[in-house]
Every structure is written in C-alpha cells, then in structure tokens.
Amino acid sequence: MMPNQLDSDNSSITNQTYQRIYSMIIQGELKPGSKLKIEELRKIMGTGASPIREALSLLTSEQLVNRIDQRGFRVSHVSAESFAELLKTRCWLEERALRESMASQDMQWEERLLLAHHRLKREARILEETGLINPNWELRHKEFHTSLMSGCGSSLLIKFCDQLYDQNIRYRNAAGSISYSSRDVGGEHDLILKHVLDRNADKAVAELVSHYKKTGEFLALQLK
Amino acid sequence: MMPNQLDSDNSSITNQTYQRIYSMIIQGELKPGSKLKIEELRKIMGTGASPIREALSLLTSEQLVNRIDQRGFRVSHVSAESFAELLKTRCWLEERALRESMASQDMQWEERLLLAHHRLKREARILEETGLINPNWELRHKEFHTSLMSGCGSSLLIKFCDQLYDQNIRYRNAAGSISYSSRDVGGEHDLILKHVLDRNADKAVAELVSHYKKTGEFLALQLK
DNA sequence: AAATGAATTATTATCGATATTATTGAGCTT
DNA sequence: AAGCTCAATAATATCGATAATAATTCATTT
Numbered sequence: 401m402m403p404n405q406l407d408s409d410n411s412s413i414t415n416q417t418y419q420r421i422y423s424m425i426i427q428g429e430l431k432p433g434s435k436l437k438i439e440e441l442r443k444i445m446g447t448g449a450s451p452i453r454e455a456l457s458l459l460t461s462e463q464l465v466n467r468i469d470q471r472g473f474r475v476s477h478v479s480a481e482s483f484a485e486l487l488k489t490r491c492w493l494e495e496r497a498l499r500e501s502m503a504s505q506d507m508q509w510e511e512r513l514l515l516a517h518h519r520l521k522r523e524a525r526i527l528e529e530t531g532l533i534n535p536n537w538e539l540r541h542k543e544f545h546t547s548l549m550s551g552c553g554s555s556l557l558i559k560f561c562d563q564l565y566d567q568n569i570r571y572r573n574a575a576g577s578i579s580y581s582s583r584d585v586g587g588e589h590d591l592i593l594k595h596v597l598d599r600n601a602d603k604a605v606a607e608l609v610s611h612y613k614k615t616g617e618f619l620a621l622q623l624k
Numbered sequence: 625m626m627p628n629q630l631d632s633d634n635s636s637i638t639n640q641t642y643q644r645i646y647s648m649i650i651q652g653e654l655k656p657g658s659k660l661k662i663e664e665l666r667k668i669m670g671t672g673a674s675p676i677r678e679a680l681s682l683l684t685s686e687q688l689v690n691r692i693d694q695r696g697f698r699v700s701h702v703s704a705e706s707f708a709e710l711l712k713t714r715c716w717l718e719e720r721a722l723r724e725s726m727a728s729q730d731m732q733w734e735e736r737l738l739l740a741h742h743r744l745k746r747e748a749r750i751l752e753e754t755g756l757i758n759p760n761w762e763l764r765h766k767e768f769h770t771s772l773m774s775g776c777g778s779s780l781l782i783k784f785c786d787q788l789y790d791q792n793i794r795y796r797n798a799a800g801s802i803s804y805s806s807r808d809v810g811g812e813h814d815l816i817l818k819h820v821l822d823r824n825a826d827k828a829v830a831e832l833v834s835h836y837k838k839t840g841e842f843l844a845l846q847l848k
Numbered sequence: 849a850a851a852t853g854a855a856t857t858a859t860t861a862t863c864g865a866t867a868t869t870a871t872t873g874a875g876c877t878t
Numbered sequence: 879a880a881g882c883t884c885a886a887t888a889a890t891a892t893c894g895a896t897a898a899t900a901a902t903t904c905a906t907t908t
Binding site: 411412414415450453454457458460461462463467469470485486488489492493496500553554555556557560564 | 635636638639674677678681682684685686687691693694709710712713716717720724777778779780781784788
C-alpha cells in the first residue's frame with residue numbers, strides 16, 4: 401500500500417528501494433511494460449541486488465510489477481481493457497464497502513469521513529505556480545476515498561480497495577491532468593458526503609460510482 | 625495463488641522454495657504466528673538465503689506471511705476475529721463474482737462449471753485408508769469454487785477470491801476434518817449448480833453464502 | 849526484588865562474486 | 879529469404895561471507 405514517506409531514511413535499504421520504485425511506477429517514470437533490470441536499478445539506487453529483488457517481489461503483491469520465473473521483473477502493463485476491468489472492479493468493491501460502512505451506523509466513521517472531506521477541500525488540486533497536481537491534494541484525496549470504506553469492518557476489503565486505488569493513480573498520471581479539468585470534482589465529493597450524512601445509501605453509492613465512471617470515460621478516451 | 629505442483633523440479637529454487645513454504649503454511653506445518661527464521665529455513669531447504677527471502681516476500685502478497693522491517697518474517701496469525709472477517713469478505717466478493725458470472729450469460733462458463741462439478745463429485749473427500757482429506761478432492765473443490773467466479777469478467781476480483789480461498793484452507797486444516805463430517809457438503813454443491821443452471825441468481829447466491837456460513841459456524845466453534 | 853545498562857549472542861539485511869539460464873546474432877542450410 | 883544451430887553475450891538467480899540490527903543475558907545499582 402501507500403508507503404510511508406516519513407521514515408524513508410532510517411528504514412532498511414529494501415524498504416527505501418521499495419518506496420522509490422513504487423513511486424517511480426505510480427508516477428510513470430518507469431514505463432508500463434518496461435523491463436526492470438536488476439543491474440540497472442542497482443546502479444540507480446546504489447545498492448546490491450538483494451534489496452532490489454526483494455523490493456520487486458514485494459511490489460508484485462500490489463500488481464504493479466510482474467515476475468516471470470527465470471526472466472525477471474517488468475512493470476505491469478496498462479491497456480484500455482485492463483483499465484475497464486480495474487474501474488469495474490473498483491465500483492463493485494467500493495459499493496460493497498460503502499454500503500457496509502453506512503450500515504454499521506458508526507459515529508466515529510462518519511466523523512472521520514467529515515474530517516477527511518474538510519481536509520481535502522482545503523487543498524487546491526493544481527498548484528498555481530507549477531501547474532502540476534498538488535501532492536497534498538493527492539494524499540488527501542486518497543484519504544477521503546479510503547475513509548469512505550474504512551467503516552466496512554473488513555481490513556481485507558479495505559486493503560483490496562487500496563490496491564486498486566494505487567493502480568488507478570497510474571492511469572490518472574499517464575493521462576495527465578486532463579481527466580479532471582472540465583469537471584467539478586469538488587462538487588462530486590460534496591455530494592457523496594451529503595448523501596452519506598443523509599444516510600441515503602443508494603444515492604451515496606450512485607454518486608460514488610458515477611464519480612468513478614466520469615473519470616473513467618475521460619481516461620478511456622486518452623488510452624484511445 | 626495455488627502453486628503448480630507439476631513443474632516444481634525444473635523451476636527456479638525461489639519458486640520451489642515458495643511452493644514448499646506455501647504448502648507448509650496451508651497445511652499448518654508452520655504454525656500461525658511462528659517466526660520464519662532464515663537460517664532455519666535455509667537448512668531445511670538446503671539453499672542460500674536469497675531464495676528464502678524472496679519466496680517469503682512473495683508470500684507476503686498472499687497475506688500468508690507478514691514482514692516486519694528489520695525483524696524478519698512470521699506466519700500470519702489466525703484468530704476467531706480474523707476468521708469472521710475472512711468469511712464475511714469472501715461472501716461479499718463471491719456473491720458479486722457469481723452474480724456477474726451469471727449475468728454474463730456465458731455458455732462456456734456454464735459448461736466449465738458443470739465439468740468442474742462433475743470432477744468434484746468423482747472424488748471422495750476422505751480417503752478410506754488414511755482417514756485424511758483426499759488431496760485430489762481439495763484440488764477439485766477449489767476448481768469448482770473458482771469456476772463459479774471465473775465468468776465475472778474481472779481477473780482482479782478472481783485473484784482476490786483466490787487469495788481468500790487459500791487463507792480459508794488454513795482455517796479448515798487447523799480445525800481438522802470435523803467441520804464437514806456431519807454435513808452433506810456434496811448436496812450443497814449440487815444445489816449451487818442447480819440454481820446456476822436454472823439461472824436463478826438469488827437462490828444460487830443464497831445457497832453459496834449459506835454453504836460458507838455453515839462451514840464458518842463449525843470453524844468458529846473450533847477456534848473457541 | 850525491580851530496574852538499568854553494558855556485553856554477548858542471535859538474527860536479519862546486505863554485498864560482491866559466481867553459476868545458471870535466457871537472448872542475440874552470425875554463419876550455415878534448404 | 880526464411881528457418882535452424884551454435885557460439886557469444888547479457889541477464890537472472892543463487893551462494894557464501896560480512897555488516898547492521900535486534901534480542902538476550904547478567905552483573906550492577908537503587
């Protein structure tokens with residue numbers, strides 16, 4: 401899942417390597433489908449082969465890396481089909497997670513969500529100066545979406561959703577910031593929150609799913 | 625996922641190691657929560673440390689092993705709570721997968737399922753001679769359950785379900801064969817198939833879920 | 849006796865070198 | 879030219895040794 405940026409120094413070389421490769425893949429620095437040569441990475445990271453291999457093995461869980469016996473590792477490739485599959489699967493799992501969260505009637509969960517929403521609103525999505533996506537927004541956005549599911553009562557399901565979220569970021573970054581530009585993404589988040597607080601599960605789910613599908617349509621176009 | 629038993633010889637040492645440790649965990653030979661010391665495993669497997677570490681890193685994806693930075697690997701532990709969570713999550717995901725499979729109206733899928741069911745029926749669950757679970761039954765049983773979901777159109781979801789299935793086997797083996805003894809498990813499988821072929825999704829799902837919940841109640845008792 | 853902390857031991861993490869296996873390409877055959 | 883074989887090359891997988899870190903022991907102090 402999302403590596404913790406804070407303790408990147410004192411942690412093991414394997415962990416540091418893991419985190420660096422993780423973000424290089426998410427950011428699209430390492431191209432989908434490209435070969436991850438141990439020797440090359442070894443030079444870039446300035447380590448031995450073991451931490452590299454171990455980090456890549458760990459990244460296999462996240463489905464960001466594929467390992468083929470005796471012929472090494474590669475960045476898992478992207479395609480319009482696998483994006484469609486990803487989107488579909490996310491909708492299925494997150495619908496379930498959101499419904500369960502809402503059914504639990506957990507006050508603390510509602511409060512966590514409200515807070516996450518507030519923090520997200522406070523961040524601008526695009527930085528004025530650079531025109532790039534604000535990394536804080538990215539963080540808060542993930543936290544908001546994670547909060548929606550965090551009350552479902554299954555850490556397994558939360559983990560799966562988290563994995564899918566990370567896979568999705570890769571597609572977003574690949575497509576650039578276009579996918580959001582013409583939309584009122586903030587308004588969509590507001591609506592989701594509103595329906596949750598109104599305890600209207602059907603509407604909340606419908607809004608969440610439409611939120612994903614809208615982004616999906618843009619991205620699908622980008623992928624030709 | 626389920627390692628392929630056939631090519632265990634000519635594959636890499638890492639893969640062989642992976643498979644051996646995998647089944648040792650599933651079979652309960654390596655106790656939940658126990659420490660996986662590299663040096664010990666090294667001696668048992670007769671290899672260097674690298675394949676061991678890499679295999680353990682791969683098993684982390686399956687959630688069968690936990691890795692804690694700087695203090696090694698351990699078999700992930702079992703508990704009544706995490707079993708309940710596992711069971712719940714399996715029901716959620718498999719319901720979705722089964723509904724989607726059925727909605728797809730895929731002839732080939734139905735035929736695969738019928739075949740898997742037939743092959744399962746042909747195997748006895750318990751071997752007369754030894755009184756142990758027939759490994760062929762175990763294999764066919766997994767294939768039958770996998771078939772149910774294989775038409776859902778999302779390899780991601782199938783993989784998740786597969787992971788959860790493997791985690792579940794561990795609980796079954798821990799509890800011994802008691803969990804099934806007093807039940808007509810074969811009949812439950814027949815009913816699931818019947819409802820699928822009747823194209824009655826609600827009944828099929830209900831039967832599948834009740835199939836899991838029945839096993840779950842037995843296991844939950846075993847776990848005290 | 850409980851708590852502290854330095855010294856010892858055990859274990860993990862990492863490196864550098866080598867064995868093993870895949871890939872490439874040049875020369876040969878049809 | 880397309881296909882095949884076999885050497886040359888490149889990459890992966892693995893080993894054995896060592897450095898870094900955690901866990902344990904045991905004497906010392908309160």
